[in-house]
Amino acid sequence: MAYHEADIRGAKKDVDSKTAYLESIKDIRFQRFFDQGRRFFESVFLFLPLYFVIRWISIFIGKKGRLMEAWLLRRYLQHYFYRKGIRKIFLTPPVEIPPGSLILTTRIIPPFASLYYYQLFTTPVIVPVSDVLYRWRGVGKLIKRVSYPDGPMTQQKELIMGLLKQGYRVIVYLNPDYLDPMIHTKLYFDPMIKTLMSVAKNTYFLKGSDLELYSAASSHTRLLVIVSCKESGFLIDSEDPLSQKNQEKIADFFQCRYSEVAT
Numbered sequence: 001m002a003y004h005e006a007d008i009r010g011a012k013k014d015v016d017s018k019t020a021y022l023e024s025i026k027d028i029r030f031q032r033f034f035d036q037g038r039r040f041f042e043s044v045f046l047f048l049p050l051y052f053v054i055r056w057i058s059i060f061i062g063k064k065g066r067l068m069e070a071w072l073l074r075r076y077l078q079h080y081f082y083r084k085g086i087r088k089i090f091l092t093p094p095v096e097i098p099p100g101s102l103i104l105t106t107r108i109i110p111p112f113a114s115l116y117y118y119q120l121f122t123t124p125v126i127v128p129v130s131d132v133l134y135r136w137r138g139v140g141k142l143i144k145r146v147s148y149p150d151g152p153m154t155q156q157k158e159l160i161m162g163l164l165k166q167g168y169r170v171i172v173y174l175n176p177d178y179l180d181p182m183i184h185t186k187l188y189f190d191p192m193i194k195t196l197m198s199v200a201k202n203t204y205f206l207k208g209s210d211l212e213l214y215s216a217a218s219s220h221t222r223l224l225v226i227v228s229c230k231e232s233g234f235l236i237d238s239e240d241p242l243s244q245k246n247q248e249k250i251a252d253f254f255q256c257r258y259s260e261v262a263t
Helices: 005-061 063-084 113-118 131-135 140-145 153-165 193-199 211-216 244-253
Strands: 086-090 102-105 127-129 147-149 170-173 186-189 203-209 223-231 258-261
Touching: 063 086, 063 113, 063 140, 102 193, 113 127, 113 170, 113 203, 113 211, 127 131, 127 170, 131 140, 140 147, 147 153, 153 170, 153 193, 186 244, 203 244, 211 223, 244 258
Parallel strands: 086 223, 102 170, 102 203, 127 147, 186 258
Antiparallel strands: 203 223
């Protein structure tokens, strides 16, 4: 069989492109190795000394020390998510969230989602966190100070109500199970949300579009998260927060077509 010159050039071009692709994979692999090394250096030689200094100072200044720890955690998380390749755009204008407010969002698969929301706020908030994050080296103790264990609402309702009554801003998952807007079309509401809304001074809805793709993000694969936050009065009627009409409005805000109160 004879080969035309064009076929040979085409085959060579295909081989060259595959070689370039394999070389790019190697480059990315080495780059990821150096990124991990840089994050380790920054965590050990920059964050940890500052962490111990603030912990030592907090012994003497009490509440202000805890605020400094919260600031340090927020700065660390902002740095962490930036290095992870996550960028953000605020779709809605900034809102001033008063003390004692309830911030409702959806429970999605990445365990880091609540910490991503935490670092968005300039004022202290309490977030639900998976127990595994309390073992995060270096920051686990700081996370424990600004969070409560994520779990069934039947177990956490009294704790959340107590935090709201004490004036804390609290983020709460409104759905009992995990939600992936790319797969699920129905949003289930925990019926106890209505009780929490009656206790809170104000209620807000918070959404980070595409945050469920967290695991796919890297320093070479950027993830753009579109953040929206709306006060309940601008989204639903005040009479019955879980009426069918309000459910549909909330579900639409979280990019779901259907809604239902879980039983």
